[in-house]
Amino acid sequence: MKLVFRVSDDQRLIFVPTAVEQMIAFRQRSWWQSEAGGVLLGRHLLDSNDLVVDEVTTPQNSDRRGRFSFFRSKKHGKIAQARWLEEASTLAYLGLWHTHPEAYPTPSGVDLKDWEQALSKDTFEGKQLFFPIVGIEKIRVWSLSRDGAFFELKEEVRNGKDTGKSNHSGSD
Numbered sequence: 001m002k003l004v005f006r007v008s009d010d011q012r013l014i015f016v017p018t019a020v021e022q023m024i025a026f027r028q029r030s031w032w033q034s035e036a037g038g039v040l041l042g043r044h045l046l047d048s049n050d051l052v053v054d055e056v057t058t059p060q061n062s063d064r065r066g067r068f069s070f071f072r073s074k075k076h077g078k079i080a081q082a083r084w085l086e087e088a089s090t091l092a093y094l095g096l097w098h099t100h101p102e103a104y105p106t107p108s109g110v111d112l113k114d115w116e117q118a119l120s121k122d123t124f125e126g127k128q129l130f131f132p133i134v135g136i137e138k139i140r141v142w143s144l145s146r147d148g149a150f151f152e153l154k155e156e157v158r159n160g161k162d163t164g165k166s167n168h169s170g171s172d
């Protein structure tokens with residue numbers, strides 16, 4: 001299933017099903033599962049302001065993974081670079097994801113520092129990077145801009161309907 005988040009009135013951040021599946025495969029549903037994470041790779045669409053996350057990098061042996069911590073190794077940057085070359089420079093670096101052992105995740109102080117560092121040190125197009133945290137129940141996404149603006153993205157209701165009911169039984 002794809003996930004769609006609202007960035008602004010005229011911009012959405014869309015995760016294709018493959019990217020969502022790659023991330024939720026690492027959901028910390030059991031006490032022995034460590035945090036996981038990686039980088040978001042995708043596209044700036046040409047016919048709209050929307051952004052699409054096509055794939056993510058997944059945990060590498062060189063990462064340091066704990067129950068409540070995740071330190072991304074340089075390997076993710078190398079994989080991203082290699083994928084960028086393979087895709088004829090069309091894949092863009094859009095942000096960083098990681099998991100939390102919480103139902104509804106919230107960023108820690110370490111996360112905020114990590115995200116600020118990504119903003120100041122990493123090379124990227126556009127004015128912001130996106131930071132999903134994959135909780136056990138929910139994926140929440142935050143945006144941090146070059147100008148320091150920080151906010152959580154709102155998830156779009158599926159099928160464009162907001163009936164307040166959750167008896168959604170269709171395929172998606």
Ligand SMILES: [Zn+2]
Nearest residue numbers: 100107108111
């Ligand atoms: Zn975290």
